[in-house]
Amino acid sequence: MSSELPPVPAAAEPRVSAVRVAPGEELTTVELPGRTLVVRSRPPARAGLPPALFVHGLGGSSQNWSALMQSLANELDAEALDLPGFGESPPPDDGDYSITGQARTVVRLIEARGRGPVHLAGNSMGGAVATRVAAARPDLVRSLTLVSPALPEIRIQRTAVPTGLLALPGVASLFFRMTKGWTAEDRTRGVLSLTYGDARRVDEEGYRHAVHEMERRLALPYFWDAMTRSARGIVNAYTLGGQQGLWRQAERVLAPTLLVYGGRDRLVSFRMARKAATAFRESRLLTLPDAGHVAMMEYPHIVADAVRELLAQTAELPEGEGRTVTGPPGRETHTGS
Template sequence: MKPATLWPDRLLPAPSMPPPWPGRKVVLDGTVTYVRETPATGPDADPALYVHGLGGSSQNWTDLAGLLADRLDGQAIDLPGFGRSEPGLRYTLPSFADRVIRWIEHSDRGPVHLFGNSLGGAISVRVAALRPDLVRTLTLVSPALPFLDFRRSLQGRMLPLLAIPRAERLAAWRLAQMAPEVMAQQVMEACVADLSRISEQRRQEAVEEIRVRYEATHYAAAYVRTFRGIVSSFLRSYLPGSGSLWRMARSVGTRTLVVGGRQDRLVDVRVAPQTARVIPDSRLLMLDGVGHVAQLEVPRVVARAVVGLLTESEDCAREG
C-alpha cells in the first residue's frame, strides 16, 4: 500500500454541473438493465464502468464520470432492482457480480477501468478477483467490505428488520409514509458529511430519483433482500471457505485506488485502510470531513486521485 498520487487540479476540466448522463434500457439475459453513457471527450479514451451502492443508482456517478471523460469512455449501470433496472431473482453479492461480469462481456468493452462505491465496491472486488481479464484498474470508494461491529454504521439499525417475517412489506409501508423530499434529505444526511457541498440541482435530482423508487413496487424488497445478502456475506467472510471477500481482496492483482471518508457513517472508517493493506498493488486516499460518497461530495479530489492512478498505469505500460 502507498499513498494516492493527486493530479494537479488545474489540469482537470473546468468546474461544471452537468445533468445526469443520458441512459438506455438494454435487455440482458431476459431482464432490463439500465445504463447511462458518459461519452469520452478526448482521443484514445479507455472504457470505464461505474457501479453504485445500496439504494443508489447510476446517477451517483454523474460528476466524477464527467470530470474523467477526457480519459475514460464511461458507462454506469443500475444494478438489478435499483434505479431503472428491472428486479433480479437474487440479491446476493455473487449474483450482482455475475451481472457486472455479464454486462462487461455483453458490451464487449473489456477490460474496463472498474469503479465501485459501497456495495458496488464489494461487487467490484469480487469481479476483479474472479475475472482479472475484465479489469484494467480498480477504484473503490468507501467499499463495503466486511466488518462485524455494526454500531459503526447507521445501517446497524436495520438488523432487527431482517428477523421480521415479510420485512419487505414493512419497509414498503415505511417508504410510503415519507415524502420524497424528506427521504432525499435523510439519505443525504446519512451519506454526506458536509451538505453545503451538494448543490440545489443535485438535491432536486435526488428527489426525482426517489420518486422513481416510489413508483417501483419491487424497490423495498430489493433493498431489504440486498441488505440481507450483504450481512450474510460479511458473516461468511470470517468463516473458512473461498467465498470470503477479504480472501478475494488478497487475490486482486489489479492496480487499485481506495478512497475513504473519515466521516463515513455507513461503513466502518477502518475498512478503507484495511482494504488498501490487503489488496497487494494499492493506493490509499483518506479524506477528512468527507462521508460515504466522496465521488458526490468532493468529485474533483477523487478525480485527481483517479487520474494519478491512470497516469501511473500509462507510464508503466510505456516502460513495459
C-alpha cells in the same frame, strides 16, 4: 469463468434498445438473458479512450457517478450501470440480488459489450461487487477504484445497523408502515444526512432532483423488495468464509487499486481504510476527513485527481511487477508485495 461466478448462458450479441438522452448523458437499455440493464454514459472527449464501468451501492443508481464521469471525460470512456432492481433497471428475472449475482451481471455486461478489460469502480455494495469481479475475472479488470467498499466489519457502526436490519424478514414491511406518513422530502433528507459528510453540500437543484428521484423509486412496486433482498445479499456475503470471503478475495485482486474512505462515513467505518490498504496488494489510499459515504459525489474533482494518478500507474506498471507509489501531500499510499 471462475467457479465463484458460475457461468450463465448469454446471447452472442446483446439486444440494445433505443437510447434516450439525459442532460449531457445518454441512457442505453441493454437486453441480456434474464436481465434488462440501463447504462449511463457521456460522449467521450475523443476516440480511443480506455473503457471504464462504475457500479453504485445499495439504494443508489448510475446517477451517483455522473459528477465523476464528467470530471474524467478527458481520460475515460466511462459507463455507469443501474444494477437490476435499481435506478431504471427492472428486477432480475431470477430474483438474485446476491453479491455474486450482481457480480455475474457486471461480468456479463462487460463481455456482451466487448469493452474489457475496464477500469472498474464501485461504491459501497458496488465496491463488494467490484471486488468479487476483480478477484474472479482479472482478465476483465485493468484497475479497481473502491469508494467506501462494503467489506465485512467485525464492529458495525451504530448508524449502519438499520441498513443491516433490512435483511431480516418483515423489517422492511414494518419500516414502511412506521414511516408511511413520511414525505419524499423527509426520506430524502434522511438519506442525504446518512450518506453525505455534510448534506449542505447538496445545492437546491440537486436536492429537488433527489426528491423527484425518491418519489419515482417509492412508486415502483419492487422498491422495498430490491432493498431487502440486496441488504440480505450484503449480510450473506459478510458471512462467507474461505476462498469466497470478501477479504480473501481482496487479497487475490491483481489490478492496481485505489481505495477512497471518508472520515464522516456513517455506513462504512473509516477505521477499515488501513485494513483495506493492507489487503489489496497493489493499492493507494485516499482519505477525505470531511467526506461521508459517497465521496465521488461530494468531492468529485479530488477523487478524479486520484483516479488520474491510478491511470498513470496502470500505464507505467509492467505486468506482474510491484512498485512503490508515492502520492501527493495529504494522501496516504500503500503498496503490497
